[in-house]
Amino acid sequence: MALFSRLRSGGGAPDTTIARAVLAPAVLTMAADGSVDRAELVQLNNVCGFSPIFGPLGPETVTRLVNEILNDLSKRGPHEVITEAAGKLSPALRETAFCFAMRIAMADGVLDDGEKAALSGTATRLELAPETFGKIVDVVAMMQRPATA
Template sequence: MGLFDKLFQAAPEQTKLTQQEAFAGIAVAIAGADGSIASSEWDGIVNYIQRLRIYDNFSDQAFNKLFDKLFRILKSQGAGALVKASAEELSEELRLTAFACAVDIALADGVLEDSEKDIINQLASALAIPENTAVSIIEVMLIKNKV
């Protein structure tokens, strides 16, 4: 490593997340699990975020900063790492909502990829959601997203 390599290295990505980043992080992770975010998935993320009180005081600049951070983590560390970091910081009261949101977003494009199934399973475990509760949420979201 040369002298200038140390100076110009990228700083390691900070994965400690706020509540707002954690909730949005779960949504971004599920949407990006298959390698791309469909417009229907992005619309789902925006729809959920607009309805939650935890984002009431967020400006456009704050949202841009939040999503920039989440997309950097997704790109550099992957969806699994983003789920893990998000689940660690998400409050108990938002866990079921975040899980339902994630399943809804995964189903929004009409196709549930294996990578999305894997992230949903990982998410249920990371959020400590009982299996019967997770299955019930998935069943409701399947009904909701039927065409």
């Protein structure tokens, strides 16, 4: 499907507005503990690889977007970046964005205090209902269980 998406859109570069907005909470979560580790980047690339939002973009574009968001976070701060992202997403895509962030937070198997704070603030800025927040946390925790669980 992604192979022909550029033909339908006229062959130009795909619009990355929504993809960037969906990525922003995940990138904020990655950076919340003060560093971006390899497990988080691998997890983000895996999640994007199976998402129809990112299929037409390819991994190089996703990597570029991640770097742009990291730069924005350092220049403008997390509140502005997440508020801007939330403004570009429908309620359904806000849920998707939070799912991505939760998956990234669980990539290393540990939710540290910085990640918890980032997730809580992100959920608030994305205006997620508490029951939706709880469902996402529960499902992602189930998905990230080790084989020894």
